[in-house]
Amino acid sequence: MEFDLGYGPQEYRAYVTPDVSTFYGEDAGSRHRTTPKHRGWAAKFVNVSARRVRVYWDPKNGRPGNPMSLMGPFESSGTASFPGHRFYVTDEDGGADGEVLASFEIDPPTSVYYYDGITVEGDAEATERNVARLSPEHQGYYRAIVDSRRFNEYYREFAGREETHFLEVPREEDLGKIDVVGSARKLKDGDARLLPEYRDRGQYLNMTLRVLSCSPRVFEVVDFLSRAEVDHIMYLTTGMTLHRSTTAGGSADASAGRKDSETRTSLNTWVYRENDAVIDTVYRRAADLLRIDEAMLRPRSADEFPDMDNTRSMAEALQLVHYDVGQEYTAHHDFGYSRIHNKDQPARFATLLLYLNEGMEGGATQFPRWINAETSEALSVEPEVGKAVLFYSQLPDGNMDDFSHHAAMPVRKGEKWLMNLWVWDPKYG
Ligand SMILES: O=C(O)CCC(=O)C(=O)O
Numbered sequence: 507m508e509f510d511l512g513y514g515p516q517e518y519r520a521y522v523t524p525d526v527s528t529f530y531g532e533d534a535g536s537r538h539r540t541t542p543k544h545r546g547w548a549a550k551f552v553n554v555s556a557r558r559v560r561v562y563w564d565p566k567n568g569r570p571g572n573p574m575s576l577m578g579p580f581e582s583s584g585t586a587s588f589p590g591h592r593f594y595v596t597d598e599d600g601g602a603d604g605e606v607l608a609s610f611e612i613d614p615p616t617s618v619y620y621y622d623g624i625t626v627e628g629d630a631e632a633t634e635r636n637v638a639r640l641s642p643e644h645q646g647y648y649r650a651i652v653d654s655r656r657f658n659e660y661y662r663e664f665a666g667r668e669e670t671h672f673l674e675v676p677r678e679e680d681l682g683k684i685d686v687v688g689s690a691r692k693l694k695d696g697d698a699r700l701l702p703e704y705r706d707r708g709q710y711l712n713m714t715l716r717v718l719s720c721s722p723r724v725f726e727v728v729d730f731l732s733r734a735e736v737d738h739i740m741y742l743t744t745g746m747t748l749h750r751s752t753t754a755g756g757s758a759d760a761s762a763g764r765k766d767s768e769t770r771t772s773l774n775t776w777v778y779r780e781n782d783a784v785i786d787t788v789y790r791r792a793a794d795l796l797r798i799d800e801a802m803l804r805p806r807s808a809d810e811f812p813d814m815d816n817t818r819s820m821a822e823a824l825q826l827v828h829y830d831v832g833q834e835y836t837a838h839h840d841f842g843y844s845r846i847h848n849k850d851q852p853a854r855f856a857t858l859l860l861y862l863n864e865g866m867e868g869g870a871t872q873f874p875r876w877i878n879a880e881t882s883e884a885l886s887v888e889p890e891v892g893k894a895v896l897f898y899s900q901l902p903d904g905n906m907d908d909f910s911h912h913a914a915m916p917v918r919k920g921e922k923w924l925m926n927l928w929v930w931d932p933k934y935g
């Protein structure tokens with residue numbers, strides 16, 4: 507798409523969600539998108555002011571709001587929400603009953619909601635006076651947000667969605683041409699590495715990547731982990747202490763109006779690549795699956811990939827999660843909302859879910875808003891020992907994918923063990 511923020515015409519490769527018919531290998535127009543039962547909608551809040559403000563979810567029953575997040579000057583936060591839900595902003599010290607500086611009703615396709623204490627609508631001079639009172643650093647953030655808002659208008663017009671990420675650099679990504687539900691790609695022999703000392707000569711693990719959904723992009727790899735590996739991981743966890751799980755951005759990322767303790771009720775701990783040869787193998791295989799070098803998933807020395815602007819790992823430690831009966835993780839996004847202060851806007855890019863057991867009742871991973879032509883129900887993935895699910899939280903153009911909304915359904919009987927491998931975009935930092 508072409509856009510102009512006042513610095514001359516520029517080009518941007520924005521991603522337009524394809525017609526759903528193409529997800530079935532058919533001509534555009536032959537099938538129609540269903541309306542999902544789940545009406546979730548991601549909301550991002552931006553504090554366009556030099557004061558510290560709090561965002562509250564408004565329960566609309568006359569009671570004070572539930573605190574969602576604290577935003578410093580020119581910072582942002584976000585949450586998984588629903589159309590019609592209301593939020594309001596007060597001064598940090600004002601509390602839930604404080605003077606309401608701005609209020610918002612979630613109204614698709616709007617995803618980004620601004621509390622703007624600087625801009626005076628229709629009065630450029632008054633606006634400039636407000637800007638002049640800001641520190642030079644804050645003036646820079648203000649102008650960046652103004653540009654981003656204007657860019658967002660072009661993006662929304664072109665792509666039908668808002669950019670929830672302060673986009674800078676278009677990203678391209680090689681997913682090959684597996685863009686039809688049910689289609690599969692066999693990963694080449696040798697793609698999936700086993701440590702040499704653990705394999706016979708010429709023996710490789712072959713993996714097949716199968717498309718479960720094109721939007722969000724969700725793939726399944728049955729037998730990603732061997733039984734022996736799963737047994738080993740479960741053995742490693744013996745004696746580990748698990749802690750109550752939290753959500754990525756604390757309450758800022760909890761589903762609107764619910765506390766952390768209600769949205770994610772599981773226990774978890776972290777498993778490190780460096781500490782175990784089998785875990786190292788899992789990372790190497792994950793890198794093969796993602797088609798990136800395994801070095802990206804560990805700290806690098808300065809002479810490896812000198813073109814990268816940092817040497818940090820793009821991956822987090824593996825998060826081992828345990829769900830007991832009744833425990834769940836309600837629908838959420840994995841991407842998080844990065845601070846505007848960070849020019850690189852780091853965000854989680856891909857998630858690999860590794861199932862370590864099966865046979866429980868409940869406990870499926872669901873994508874309730876997947877775009878498809880067959881059902882309004884969620885896409886539901888059942889845990890199977892050793893199975894991996896790969897999904898992307900980012901669209902090919904670098905924006906966040908609101909449809910990557912997903913949930914771990916409550917376990918009704920038995921228990922569930924799973925590992926999360928979170929991979930950040932290359933500018934993690
Ligand atoms: O347990 C699952 O199936 C999904 C877990 C998840 O989405 C998360 O931990 O972020």
Ligand SMILES: [Fe+2]
Nearest residue numbers: 838839840912
């Ligand atoms: Fe998640």
